Amino acid sequence: MRILFSGVPAFGHLLPFAPLARAARAAGHDVALLTSGGMAPALAADLPGVPVLPAGPMPDVLFAEVGRRTGVADAAGEPDPRAVAEFFAGARVDLTADEALAAARDWAPDLMVCEATDFVGPLVAAVLGVPWHVLAVGPGVPPEFTAPMTALVTSRYADRGVTPTAPASYVDPVPAALQTPGFVPPARRLPVRAEAHQRPGSPAPADAVRAGRPRVLVTLGTVFTEGDLLAGIVGALDTEQVDVVATLGVMGLTAPETPGVTYRTFAPLAELLAGVDVVVCAGGSGTMLGALSRSIPLVVLPQGADQPLNAARAQAAGVAVVVSDPREAGAATRLVLTDPSYGAAAARLAGEIAAQPSPADVVATLTADRATAGAPAGR
Numbered sequence: 001m002r003i004l005f006s007g008v009p010a011f012g013h014l015l016p017f018a019p020l021a022r023a024a025r026a027a028g029h030d031v032a033l034l035t036s037g038g039m040a041p042a043l044a045a046d047l048p049g050v051p052v053l054p055a056g057p058m059p060d061v062l063f064a065e066v067g068r069r070t071g072v073a074d075a076a077g078e079p080d081p082r083a084v085a086e087f088f089a090g091a092r093v094d095l096t097a098d099e100a101l102a103a104a105r106d107w108a109p110d111l112m113v114c115e116a117t118d119f120v121g122p123l124v125a126a127v128l129g130v131p132w133h134v135l136a137v138g139p140g141v142p143p144e145f146t147a148p149m150t151a152l153v154t155s156r157y158a159d160r161g162v163t164p165t166a167p168a169s170y171v172d173p174v175p176a177a178l179q180t181p182g183f184v185p186p187a188r189r190l191p192v193r194a195e196a197h198q199r200p201g202s203p204a205p206a207d208a209v210r211a212g213r214p215r216v217l218v219t220l221g222t223v224f225t226e227g228d229l230l231a232g233i234v235g236a237l238d239t240e241q242v243d244v245v246a247t248l249g250v251m252g253l254t255a256p257e258t259p260g261v262t263y264r265t266f267a268p269l270a271e272l273l274a275g276v277d278v279v280v281c282a283g284g285s286g287t288m289l290g291a292l293s294r295s296i297p298l299v300v301l302p303q304g305a306d307q308p309l310n311a312a313r314a315q316a317a318g319v320a321v322v323v324s325d326p327r328e329a330g331a332a333t334r335l336v337l338t339d340p341s342y343g344a345a346a347a348r349l350a351g352e353i354a355a356q357p358s359p360a361d362v363v364a365t366l367t368a369d370r371a372t373a374g375a376p377a378g379r
Contacts, residue, residue: 001367002030004109005050005135006100006121008088009036009058012221012284012305013115014043015197016137016173019359020113021050022200027363032107034100034121045199046268053103056096056120065091074304085148089119093156096120101127111370113171116141119153126157126165133187133366136172138285138306139313140183168369171362173289175352177317180309190365193356196290198270214277214337218246218329219269220303221284232326233280233301234261237333245272278336280329283307288314295350297342299323299332318345 003024007013014035024031033047037054067073069091072083097120104112104124112132114121125132157164170185173194218233220226234246239260247264256263264272269290273279279291283300288310291298298320300311314320318341321332336342357365 001110001370002032002108003363003367004032004034004053004104004107004112004121005114006034006104006112006124007115007118008092009039009056011042012286013117013137014039015046015286016115016135017113018046018197019195020135020171020192020363021047023358023360023363024367025049027360027367029363029367032109034104034124036096046197048200053100053107055100055103056092062087062091062095065095081145081148084145085152088117089149089153089156093119093123093153097123097156097160100124104128111366113366114167117149119149119156122164122167123153123157123160123162126162127160131168131370132165133190134167134170134185136170136174138289138310139174139178140180140185141306142180142309169366171366173353173356175292175349177349177352178288178292178310178313180313190362191356192362193358194289194293194353195359196268196270196273196293197286198268213241213243215243215245215275216278216280216333217272217276218244218280219272219287220247220249220282221287229301229303229326231256233329234258236327236330237280238330242277242333242337245276247272278333280333283310283314285310289353292319292346292349293353295343295347297336297346299329299336301326301329317349318342319349 005017005021021031032051032053034053034055036056036058037052038058040052066083066086070083070086072080100120101124105128109130111130112121112125113135114132115135115137122132167187169190170187171190171192173192216237220230230246234244237244244261245264246261269287273294273296276296278299279296280299281287283302284307298314300314300320300322302308302311311322315322321336323329323332
């Protein structure tokens with residue numbers, strides 16, 4: 001069967017496809033990814049053998065267009081609902097849909113899996129008449145954001161004479177304790193086991209933890225890593241008491257000389273979590289779910305996008321301390337290390353995550369459903 005994944009051109013939106021894509025390929029299915037061609041080189045190591053069907057511009061072009069249309073200068077750092085809707089459901093659809101339709105029509109998928117903020121893939125699925133599924137990458141987006149996006153993309157469908165189709169399922173890696181209160185999935189929920197991102201064939205990292213000292217990972221993800229912010233967090237940590245590993249982001253910040261701190265360039269989260277006792281992060285969904293899948297509690301300093309929502313849910317679940325200033329990171333980390341309730345809550349969530357169906361199980365369900373419905377002739 002031919003499975004086409006479709007998502008917004010950003011690591012946090014595309015890397016969650018990796019476990020499903022690997023499972024699909026292992027089961028003998030053909031797999032491709034529909035997104036901006038600019039993501040292809042960066043994803044080559046994470047999705048080996050998965051071709052990228054290039055469609056639409058990269059985020060910098062989209063954000064510039066959003067600013068032109070809305071006057072919001074920083075739609076990522078200041079998630080105004082109108083600007084967010086314009087990014088995902090307006091500008092991206094306008095600048096991507098035609099290329100996406102042409103590429104997908106040529107590739108001829110049997111089914112599609114679209115991440116939850118992708119509005120291009122569902123349009124393609126409707127036009128091609130193939131079933132599609134939603135992949136959640138984090139807690140459900142609140143109505144104040146989904147309503148403007150839905151209204152905007154509805155007009156795009158109408159302009160093209162396309163009748164939208166409902167998703168067949170909602171593939172959800174989020175444990176109940178982290179889910180947005182009152183959230184109702186748009187289709188039947190298929191739970192899937194969350195995993196810390198890892199690359200195929202990556203060797204197990206060496207354990208660099210010094211005996212008797214806790215280890216703290218500081219990572220701000222793939223969007224919000226900024227030198228002064230990272231330095232402020234690292235400077236607040238007591239490197240006489242803890243070992244610190246700090247990531248330099250995908251843009252490769254220059255590592256300063258900081259005693260007691262090991263700096264790492266971008267690497268899969270699974271490699272960074274070995275021996276870690278606390279993760280200090282901005283609250284991206286991938287980091288949050290990956291750390292909790294390993295029973296590791298959090299200190300969260302949200303910066304934008306979905307991070308305030310994720311931080312609030314993690315705090316409510318008892319697995320995180322949320323701070324608003326990097327200078328608070330040291331005290332918050334000490335609290336998480338010394339109060340056993342945070343580790344215990346993280347361990348409970350890790351157990352819940354581990355009990356969910358594997359990506360291979362979910363792929364088997366999706367393809368069995370498609371086979372039952374009847375794939376197009378000749379596939």
